[in-house]
Amino acid sequence: METRPKFVIGNWKMLPEHSHALSLATDVANYCAGHDYPLLRTVICPTFTQLASVTQIMSSKKLPLQKLSLGAQDCYPAPGGAFTGDISAPMLAEIGVHFVILGHSERRQKHHETNAFIREKVVAACESNLVPVVCIGETLTQRDNGQTAEILGEQIAQSLPENFEGILAYEPVWAIGTGVTPTMEDLQENISIIREILHKHQPQTALRTPLLYGGSVKPDQSAEIFAIKGVDGVLVGGASLKVQDFIKIIESAPKG
Numbered sequence: 546m547e548t549r550p551k552f553v554i555g556n557w558k559m560l561p562e563h564s565h566a567l568s569l570a571t572d573v574a575n576y577c578a579g580h581d582y583p584l585l586r587t588v589i590c591p592t593f594t595q596l597a598s599v600t601q602i603m604s605s606k607k608l609p610l611q612k613l614s615l616g617a618q619d620c621y622p623a624p625g626g627a628f629t630g631d632i633s634a635p636m637l638a639e640i641g642v643h644f645v646i647l648g649h650s651e652r653r654q655k656h657h658e659t660n661a662f663i664r665e666k667v668v669a670a671c672e673s674n675l676v677p678v679v680c681i682g683e684t685l686t687q688r689d690n691g692q693t694a695e696i697l698g699e700q701i702a703q704s705l706p707e708n709f710e711g712i713l714a715y716e717p718v719w720a721i722g723t724g725v726t727p728t729m730e731d732l733q734e735n736i737s738i739i740r741e742i743l744h745k746h747q748p749q750t751a752l753r754t755p756l757l758y759g760g761s762v763k764p765d766q767s768a769e770i771f772a773i774k775g776v777d778g779v780l781v782g783g784a785s786l787k788v789q790d791f792i793k794i795i796e797s798a799p800k801g
């Protein structure tokens with residue numbers, strides 16, 4: 546049985562105020578500098594325009610990567626060229642980014658990203674030594690129609706390249722930003738389903754792939770989520786923008 550590291554990843558989404566990003570990064574970095582949790586990795590994912598400033602704040606604290614790492618929220622598959630408005634994986638790696646969220650449902654839905662396109666991004670991220678955090682999850686209609694396992698299976702089969710090395714985040718679309726979370730029984734069941742599918746499609750790497758939950762994670766239930774067998778961490782949106790909430794979530798994680 547492999548021991549997988551635990552993760553708390555903050556997805557800041559399109560946080561508009563640069564000053565808010567800087568103060569959040571400073572507060573989280575100060576907290577991480579003063580605490581030693583060997584099994585836990587904290588990652589913050591600001592928007593593109595904030596990455597360079599946040600990386601400077603982090604390096605000024607001389608924090609080891611195990612304590613706090615930087616993630617981006619997307620990347621384009623090509624390394625460079627005529628792709629107006631896009632940011633590539635090598636560009637992110639060059640400025641000190643180590644993780645990248647890919648296939649978030651907001652990109653799947655609002656930017657019509659397909660599983661095949663996400664797979665290309667995952668390959669590009671890995672080529673640049675970024676750790677992809679690939680999001681999967683069913684919509685409310687799919688859930689109500691009993692299609693959850695089928696959708697998760699499709700997303701895993703089609704968005705992940707062979708021998709996937711990265712992190713998988715289960716984010717039911719209906720739980721994102723809604724304040725609604727699955728019951729712990731449902732979550733346990735879906736986490737087991739995902740692990741089973743992963744073993745089928747990625748026999749070489751499934752055992753060491755961390756599996757995260759995301760969708761309205763708040764400090765008052767994060768300990769319960771961490772206690773679910775097979776959950777290796779959380780991907781946090783809204784609550785990652787309030788430093789006290791984010792810290793409480795970090796403190797609720799198993800720390801080794």
Ligand code: PGA
Pocket residue numbers: 556716720721722723724759760761762780781782783784
């Ligand atoms: P939320 O977002 O915590 O605000 O629901 C999670 C996510 O979208 O990753």
